[in-house]
Amino acid sequence: MNKNLLIFTSKKNALLLSAFAAVCTLLVSLTYVYTAPLIEQQAQQDLLNKLNQVLVPERFDNNPLENCLHITDKSIFGDDESHVIYRATQQEQPYALVFQTQTLKGYNGLIKLMVAIDKTGKVQGVRTLQHKETPGLGDKIDLEKSDWVLSFNDMKVNSDTDKRWFVKKDGGYFDQFTGATITPRAVVNQLRQSIRYVSSNFDRLFVMENQCVVDEMLPPDSLVQPITTDPQSQFDEQKATLTTKDEVSND
Template sequence: MTERDPVAPDAPEPKAKIRDWKSSPVVLGLMLGLFSLVSAVMLAVANDTTRGPIAARAAEDLLASLEQVLPAELHDNDPTADIRRIEDGEEGAVPVYVAARGGEVTGIAYELTGYGYSGAIRVLMALGTDGTILGVRVLSHTETPGLGDKIEVGKDDWILGFTGRSLADPQPDGWKVKRDGGVFDQFSGATITPRAVVGTIRRGLALFERHRPELVAPLPAHS
């Protein structure tokens, strides 16, 4: 009898080994970690790349808005450079853009946020040193197009009606929309939006009165 070689067990196929390797929890974890790392690096690079242009655009938009509410003839300084930060018990920290001529304050502007039908409404308002409104603009909102967006100066002149008003004009009870017993018009089919803007401007006037001395104090001499 001839000696027969023992029958070797079937060796696993290479493809099966690859499948087992790919499905290993350790390998899957490493692949997930690598993917997360690459994604984080890409996001960081994109953020660094766009941060400068975004900040520049925001500064341009702010300057354009300030020019609409702070008349150029009122100041010889750059209100975006002369900023006072006030701490208020109701509004929190508020940056204030100061307009001045010869170091004497002629007007101030700041932004407050109200909440309308669809979310936040950012309102920029400027006041003279006597507390009279120089101008108001809505910087951003998400209100319903065709209804709530009439708070934009490009859509309606409603926002211009606040110019020249003050905390005493109308009296406090008048700082509401007409539906609530005040003097300001609401929009047909949209009362919540103008109500929010009127209330925000009223808050801004009250903020000025609480901090009038520090807001109208002369600017420090520039070296």
């Protein structure tokens, strides 16, 4: 009798708990569905703002968010994850590559940077996206605290050991901060490596196929192959190859 009662209450509790879980999940899901497009839009806007900061606005006329590559390359990004490189063009001509890089050699955790370089290898802009450096000391890599990152503008990396691309303490061109050398050193060293690598591979990266085509856009093959072929006919060709493939697989 007692046992039955126990089972009954347990069942009741389990049902109640499940009911609450269901209602709570429903509420959260509804909010998620409602806010998801807004959040996506905000993230895109945020990214676009950052891109506009590292690029010179007058020198490109495309939407870099719709022209990009997904690449895994440790010498560019500083880790083994897949990252995105955005490509800015002016009248279909290559202008700049925007990429993220990061280093763990800072004073406190990961420093994430965004860099844009043009086809001559000149830095268009550098911004710190994320860092946890000491406030008042290492956080001067943030444009909000100090305009130190602007000192990279228009600089080029000529070789892997370009003497200017070090902090002054190491014999280079860039200022370290009073009381904080580790942070700027980490940033400068990481930038030297990745900028050098990207600028020497600039053309190769620019001819790679665009992986961020938005549906409404025409196939951007004109970028890859500047030969005067009609985009529509290329599209048809692709279709043709696709159908032949299908046939083969059907066979």
